[in-house]
Amino acid sequence: MTSAIEYVCDRCDARVRLGQPENLCRVCGGLLEIRYDLGQVPPDLRARAAATRAARMWRWRDLLPVGPAAEPVSLGEGDTPLLAAPGLGERLGLRRLWLKNDTLMPTGSFKDRGFSLAVTVATELGLRRAFTYSSGNAGASLAAYAARAGIDATVLVEYLASPVKVAAIRGYGARVVSLRFGSSAEIFSALEAIEGKAPYSFVNFINPVRHEAMKTYAYEICEALDWRAPDVMLHPVGTGGGLYGAWKGFRELRELGWIDRLPRMIGVQPAACAPIVAAVERGDTIARPAGDPAATIAQSIAADAPIQQGERVLRAIRESGGTAVAVSDSQLTEAMRLLGREGILAEPSAAAPLAGLIECLRTAAVSPASEAVCVITGSGLKQPADLAQPGDPVTEVSAGDPGEILRVLDEGGTS
Numbered sequence: 001m002t003s004a005i006e007y008v009c010d011r012c013d014a015r016v017r018l019g020q021p022e023n024l025c026r027v028c029g030g031l032l033e034i035r036y037d038l039g040q041v042p043p044d045l046r047a048r049a050a051a052t053r054a055a056r057m058w059r060w061r062d063l064l065p066v067g068p069a070a071e072p073v074s075l076g077e078g079d080t081p082l083l084a085a086p087g088l089g090e091r092l093g094l095r096r097l098w099l100k101n102d103t104l105m106p107t108g109s110f111k112d113r114g115f116s117l118a119v120t121v122a123t124e125l126g127l128r129r130a131f132t133y134s135s136g137n138a139g140a141s142l143a144a145y146a147a148r149a150g151i152d153a154t155v156l157v158e159y160l161a162s163p164v165k166v167a168a169i170r171g172y173g174a175r176v177v178s179l180r181f182g183s184s185a186e187i188f189s190a191l192e193a194i195e196g197k198a199p200y201s202f203v204n205f206i207n208p209v210r211h212e213a214m215k216t217y218a219y220e221i222c223e224a225l226d227w228r229a230p231d232v233m234l235h236p237v238g239t240g241g242g243l244y245g246a247w248k249g250f251r252e253l254r255e256l257g258w259i260d261r262l263p264r265m266i267g268v269q270p271a272a273c274a275p276i277v278a279a280v281e282r283g284d285t286i287a288r289p290a291g292d293p294a295a296t297i298a299q300s301i302a303a304d305a306p307i308q309q310g311e312r313v314l315r316a317i318r319e320s321g322g323t324a325v326a327v328s329d330s331q332l333t334e335a336m337r338l339l340g341r342e343g344i345l346a347e348p349s350a351a352a353p354l355a356g357l358i359e360c361l362r363t364a365a366v367s368p369a370s371e372a373v374c375v376i377t378g379s380g381l382k383q384p385a386d387l388a389q390p391g392d393p394v395t396e397v398s399a400g401d402p403g404e405i406l407r408v409l410d411e412g413g414t415s
C-alpha cells in the first residue's frame, strides 16, 4: 500500500486529496507536490528491494561471466518495463502484444546491458583503456560506463550518427573520433585488422562479453510472463548482438527447465540495407554485403555487411524457426507514430520491431494467434530530427492573447 497521502501546494500550502486529476493548485496556481507518510513504509522494504529488484540486471549475475568478487559497474540498467499494449495489439489483429521498453535505460538504449557487464569484466581484468566502434548508442553507453569505472575510452562513431549521440558520448567524457566509411564491410575488416594491436575492443561480437548481457532480456521477459516465453520476439538487427544474446538467454532458461518452449526470433532491418533478410530469403547461413547504410533513417541498424557475415544471428533465427524482415522508412515512421501513442518515443531503428511485426502479420509470417514481444531498443530523444512529423502543422498562439489560446484549446489535441 502506498504511503502517499495528499497533494500539497508549494506556494500556499493548500492540501488536496489524491485520487483525482489535479494540475496546478486551484487556490493560487502554484505547483503541487505529493506528500508521504514515511512511517507507513513497511520495515522490510529495504531488505526485500535489495534482495531482488534493486540489483536489476545484476540479479542474474550467476548467469553472467563475472567472478564472485566483481563489483558491478552499474548505472541502474535492466528490469525495464514489459508494457502490455492491448489496444494496439487488437488494432493489429494480434492476440497479445508486449513492448519491452529499453528506451528507459540509463543512456537511453539497450546497449547499457552489454556495457554494464563488459565494463565490469574489463575492470575485473584490470584494463584501463578501451574503444568501440559505434553507430552512436553503443558509444554513448561505453562512454558512460567507462566514466563510471575510470576507464579511458575512445569511440569511433559513424559520421552518419545523430549529433545528439555524438554530444552524449562527449558529455560522458569519452573521446570521439568520427569514422568515415563507404561500407560496413570496410569498417569490420578494419576492426578485425586492428584487433589485438589497439586498446581493448568493445565491438559487438569482437568482444565476447557484451552480447552475454542481452540474455537478460530473456530472463526479464519470461519472469514477467510468469516463466513462459512469448511466441515471437522481434528485435532490430545491426550486428545482431541483441537478437543473438536474447536467444542464448531463452535457450539457457529452457535448459534450466524454467520455461518449456522457445520463442521464434525475428530480426528486422531497413529495406535499404538488409543483408540478413536477404540471406534468410536465400536460405543461406551467411550474409553477403547488400544495401546502402546512408539510405535509411534507421541509421543505428544500417549495416550492409555484418561482422563475421552475420553467421551467429542467422543461426539464431534458423534454430528458433524465426525469420528476418525488411521494412521501409515510411513503415518505420508509422511505427514510431504508433509507439508515440503508446507513450514511447523510439528512434527509427527501435521502431523496427513494431514495423516488422505489422509486416509479418500482413504476410502471415506471424499468426494473429501469437503473443509477441517487440523490443524498443533506443530513445527517439537521441535522434530528434526524425521525431518531427513533416506535414503536421504546429499551431501558433501568442501569450498576449489568452482568448486565442482558449479557442485553440477548445479544439482539442489528440491527433
Ligand SMILES: Cc1ncc(COP(=O)(O)O)c(C=O)c1O
Pocket (backbone or CB within 6 Å): 109, 135, 136, 137, 138, 204, 236, 237, 238, 239, 240, 241, 242, 243, 300, 301, 347, 349, 350, 377, 378, 379
Ligand atoms: C537503437 C538500436 N537498436 C538496435 C541496434 C542493433 O543492435 P545489434 O548491433 O546488436 O544488432 C542498435 C545498434 O546500434 C541500436 O542502436
Ligand SMILES: [Zn+2]
Pocket (backbone or CB within 6 Å): 009, 010, 011, 012, 013, 014, 025, 026, 027, 028, 029, 030, 031
Ligand atoms: Zn496554492
